[in-house]
Amino acid sequence: MVEIFCEAVPKAAENFLALCASGYYDQCIWHRNIKGFMIQTGDPNGTGKGGQSIWGKPFADEVRSxxxxxxxxxxxxxxxxxDTNKSQFFITYAKQAHLDGKYTIFGKVIDGLDSTLDAMERVPVNPKNRPLSEIKLTHSGSQTRIIDETSSLSQVTIHANPIADAQLAGR
Known part of the structure; x- marks a missing residue:
């Protein structure tokens, strides 16, 4: 489960939650997986070069100290x-202080931190850090889940919090 920081970074939160709700991330693969660093997804093409924001263009960084x-x-x-944010996002496997001030943080994993992230981090990768077996996001109703059919990987469910629901309903 992921907590989204709607008040601190409203544009990134709105973009992410709207993309989740629309099914945009459905079947997106985690295309980059670097042990000890991070795992990345959000490109429907699966190449790591695509993606789009809900506004149809990149949006500004919301870096917060x-x-x-x-x-x-x-x-x-x-x-x-x-200021080139679209739909791609990543989850860190460890503290990464060298990224502070360079990327918009919009959430944190609050459930599944050990089991799911551990399983994702263990997925073998090729020399370009692409997982050898596909790990996918699936969308069902208001939930987006992470699955890996080949290794029975656990799932992460992303729930919008009440503040986010109210913000999105008011737009």
């Missing part, structure tokens, strides 16, 4: 440089 890569399970926007 109060949000740090200080633990395992931090969820942040992946991008190709400043």
């Amino acid at each position: 109060t949000l740090k890569f200080n633990n395992r399970g931090i969820v942040a926007m992946a991008n190709s440089g400043p």
Whole structure:
């Protein structure tokens, strides 16, 4: 389960929750997996080069000094440089202080931190850090889950919190 920081980073939160709710992430594969660092997804093409925000264009970073890569399970926007956020995101496997101030952190894993992330981190990868067996996000109703059919990997469920629901309903 992932907690989303709706008040601290409203644009990133809105983008992520709307993409989850629309099924955009359904069947997205985790295309990059670096043990001890992070795992990345959010490109429907599965190449790591695609993706789109809900606004149809990249949106600005929402870097906050109060949000740090200080633990395992931090969820942040992946991008190709400043203010190029779209739909790709990553989850850290460990503290990554060198990323502070460079990427928009919009959530953290609050359940499944050990079992699910451990299983994902153990998935074998090729020399370009692409998992050898596909790990996919699936969407069902208001939940987005992470699955790996080949190894019976656990799932992570992403729930919108009441603040996010109210924000999205008011738009």
